[in-house]
Amino acid sequence: MSEASDTLWLERDVSEQLDAVALQQCLGLSRLASEALLRRGLGSLDEVQAFLQAKLSSMPDPCLMADMDKAVERLAQAVCNREKIAVHGDYDVDGISGTALLVETLRAFGARVSYHIPLRLKDGYGVSAAALEDCATHGATLAVTVDCGVSAHAQAMRAAELGLDLIITDHHQVPETLPAALAIVNPSRPDCGYPFKNLAGVGVAFLLLVALRKHLRDLGHWKTVCEPDLRYGLDLVALGTIADIVPLKGLNRALTKAGLELLSHSGRAGLQALKKVAGVDKVTCGSIGFRLAPRINAAGRLEDGAVGVELLLQESVQDAMATAEMLDRVNSDRQAIEQQTLEQADERWRQRSSGATHSIVLADERWHPGVIGIVASRLVEKYHRPTILIALNEGVGKGSGRSIKGLHLYQALSDCQAFLQGFGGHEYAAGLTIDAGRVEAFARDFEKLARQTLSPEDLRFRQFHDGEVSLEEIDLDSIDELSRLAPFGPGNPQPVYLARGVHLQSVQRVGDKHLRFIACQGGHGLPCIAFGMAERQAQLAGPQDILFTPQRNEWRERVSVQLQVRDIRPVSMA
Numbered sequence: 001m002s003e004a005s006d007t008l009w010l011e012r013d014v015s016e017q018l019d020a021v022a023l024q025q026c027l028g029l030s031r032l033a034s035e036a037l038l039r040r041g042l043g044s045l046d047e048v049q050a051f052l053q054a055k056l057s058s059m060p061d062p063c064l065m066a067d068m069d070k071a072v073e074r075l076a077q078a079v080c081n082r083e084k085i086a087v088h089g090d091y092d093v094d095g096i097s098g099t100a101l102l103v104e105t106l107r108a109f110g111a112r113v114s115y116h117i118p119l120r121l122k123d124g125y126g127v128s129a130a131a132l133e134d135c136a137t138h139g140a141t142l143a144v145t146v147d148c149g150v151s152a153h154a155q156a157m158r159a160a161e162l163g164l165d166l167i168i169t170d171h172h173q174v175p176e177t178l179p180a181a182l183a184i185v186n187p188s189r190p191d192c193g194y195p196f197k198n199l200a201g202v203g204v205a206f207l208l209l210v211a212l213r214k215h216l217r218d219l220g221h222w223k224t225v226c227e228p229d230l231r232y233g234l235d236l237v238a239l240g241t242i243a244d245i246v247p248l249k250g251l252n253r254a255l256t257k258a259g260l261e262l263l264s265h266s267g268r269a270g271l272q273a274l275k276k277v278a279g280v281d282k283v284t285c286g287s288i289g290f291r292l293a294p295r296i297n298a299a300g301r302l303e304d305g306a307v308g309v310e311l312l313l314q315e316s317v318q319d320a321m322a323t324a325e326m327l328d329r330v331n332s333d334r335q336a337i338e339q340q341t342l343e344q345a346d347e348r349w350r351q352r353s354s355g356a357t358h359s360i361v362l363a364d365e366r367w368h369p370g371v372i373g374i375v376a377s378r379l380v381e382k383y384h385r386p387t388i389l390i391a392l393n394e395g396v397g398k399g400s401g402r403s404i405k406g407l408h409l410y411q412a413l414s415d416c417q418a419f420l421q422g423f424g425g426h427e428y429a430a431g432l433t434i435d436a437g438r439v440e441a442f443a444r445d446f447e448k449l450a451r452q453t454l455s456p457e458d459l460r461f462r463q464f465h466d467g468e469v470s471l472e473e474i475d476l477d478s479i480d481e482l483s484r485l486a487p488f489g490p491g492n493p494q495p496v497y498l499a500r501g502v503h504l505q506s507v508q509r510v511g512d513k514h515l516r517f518i519a520c521q522g523g524h525g526l527p528c529i530a531f532g533m534a535e536r537q538a539q540l541a542g543p544q545d546i547l548f549t550p551q552r553n554e555w556r557e558r559v560s561v562q563l564q565v566r567d568i569r570p571v572s573m574a
Contacts, residue, residue: 009545010463051485056254068207083142086114086144090126093308102115108228117305124433127145136164151179172424199246203251203255206237235271245428272320273324274324285488303330345364360387363436388400388432396434404428405458410426413425419442419445465498468500472524476561494549502544506518515533519546544569544570
């Protein structure tokens with residue numbers, strides 16, 4: 001948590017087409033829920049109702065997506081003719097869950113399917129030409145990628161030489177020219193007419209299966225094969241969508257909401273085991289992002305991501321538990337490496353930084369390429385600067401970057417591509433490959449670009465909120481109403497409110513880093529927890545303004561209101 005004096009408190013934009021009073025009257029909502037809905041980018045009452053309901057039945061036709069018809073027709077041919085199909089995924093949770101989804105469902109369709117997840121250290125990011133060669137050697141006639149491939153020009157050419165038809169499903173930013181594949185299903189394509197562009201890789205894979213099932217129905221395939229219910233794969237869709245930090249609105253919100261319900265009662269052996277080793281009782285976006293996904297990711301970061309696919313496909317609870325326990329141990333190793341890397345990167349940055357830089361670019365031969373993305377995120381959280389960390393090995397650097405609002409990371413790398421061997425990614429996250437001898441020149445050029453793009457105000461920490469409320473408005477009923485806005489995440493943040501002029505009483509430390517106290521305003525008092533703010537205890541005398549999220553606190557069968565405090569500042573700073 002940054003100091004309050006460094007942080008801008010900004011109220012989220014309010015819809016000009018909606019009125020809080022109208023929402024309260026038409027939908028019977030509290031003022032807290034109505035105020036939050038006004039700030040979720042919704043333009044009409046119908047949109048509000050669709051947002052709250054999040055029905056999958058409103059999903060646009062997958063065949064609106066470019067090349068979907070080509071992909072479905074070729075896949076249907078392979079299914080009906082019992083051709084060997086090879087699924088090639090990525091080694092993160094999105095790619096792993098998407099691979100498991102395609103393999104499991106295509107097999108239920110009657111297909112013969114194998115899968116491959118590249119080794120991060122051996123194969124690097126993206127489609128592996130060696131893997132395609134191996135698939136062809138073992139008789140595959142069709143390969144389908146998940147969460148990768150949109151820049152795989154050389155690999156697509158190799159597939160053609162092998163006589164292997166290639167269908168690419170991806171969601172990453174599209175290069176100027178596309179690979180010569182049989183079909184490229186990616187909503188980010190400029191010529192793609194699909195109305196929802198921000199799907200995760202597993203979401204694109206799910207739409208492919210929806211379209212394929214319908215096409216097989218038209219062909220009469222389900223007269224001889226039991227037609228699967230695709231809803232049973234939504235637990236995997238939610239897992240990958242949340243882990244990939246795509247906006248949780250529109251179709252992503254509907255997919256994730258349905259998937260979370262399935263995850264909460266999942267009969268999937270692998271997820272049961274994973275929840276047990278991770279100590280997860282209630283499945284939320286937070287528990288997936290911080291407890292489940294890191295354990296699946298750990299295998300791909302340090303060892304073999306295919307272990308994650310194996311876990312998700314296992315039917316034996318006993319086998320799944322053994323795999324989950326192994327992933328838990330690998331995750332512990334990953335955490336230790338990550339912490340060491342963070343300390344090294346932070347120390348190097350503080351030694352080199354004059355405090356006037358607009359970006360962070362660091363390279364080191366000690367760093368493991370599997371953790372630098374996470375460490376880059378930690379540095380962004382601490383310094384609020386676009387950050388790229390590069391792991392060097394034998395003269396070649398593998399880099400991972402994270403950005404802040406105001407600097408589109410993929411575009412920035414595109415502008416600096418003269419220094420790079422390759423790159424790919426999104427607005428806020430990207431990866432790159434670079435010659436070790438060009439790192440310093442790249443860092444200078446990236447800093448120059450950041451200075452041109454980001455203003456001093458862009459570099460200040462920001463806390464967004466959903467308007468001012470009084471403490472007397474907050475009760476369990478209003479908190480339950482706010483839960484209707486879940487699942488929360490990018491594009492649909494957890495509601496945060498501002499309360500002015502509160503007095504903090506009974507301030508106590510909790511552990512080494514946290515504070516507990518009572519917030520009092522106008523005769524009303526509510527218990528609060530403030531994570532990571534123990535060092536600010538001496539600053540809390542006198543009236544304060546607080547930013548907080550109201551939540552239910554359940555302890556020994558007793559349910560009460562608690563405020564999770566996001567930031568505090570003296571009233572005089574308002």
